[in-house]
Amino acid sequence: MEFETRTEGNVLRIDVLATRIDAACAIQFKDRMRDLCADCPERVVLDLQRVDFLDSSGLGAVVAAMKFLGNGRRLELAGLTPKVSKVFRLTRMDSVFTIHQSADDVLDSGSSAA
Template sequence: MEFETVRQGDILRINVLAERIDAACAIQFKDRMRELCGTEPARVVLDLQQVDFLDSSGLGAVVAAMKLLGKDRRLELAGLSSKVSKVFRLTRMDSVFTIHNSADAAMNSNASAA
């Protein structure tokens, strides 16, 4: 699973360069997120624009990444496709995460929900 990262001030943007986050790659996803996020920054924006499929294992991996950041840091999501957005709505995880329409909108916001 490939990622691309961009740093802007105290925000780390992580672009997921894969079409799927599922059982086959969930562990790899969590491991890479741990490596990329380290102990900083305060905000991490996960750009899921290229992700077209997310199953329960993938959702669990995203939640695990949020927990990895701890209480003092935030994981925000951006660019959810309609299929991925539906998973977050059906599981009510859309009330747990700040979700932005796009990564650019997230990077230019003060962490307000979109």
């Protein structure tokens, strides 16, 4: 699974370059997120604009990444496609994560939620 990252101030932006996060790649996603977030700043914005499909394993992998960050750091989501957004709404995980319209908005404005 491929990612692009950049850090600006206290924000690490992680762009997921895959179109799916599902059972076939969930473990790889979690492992890679652990590597990327090992020494990250207090805010991590996961840009999911390219992800068109997320199943329960993918959702679990995103939650595992959030838990890995622990206290003092937070995982925020950005750029959810309609299908992915629906998964977060149906599971009520949209109340657990801060969700932004786009990662660019977060980095440009430093806003906390859309």
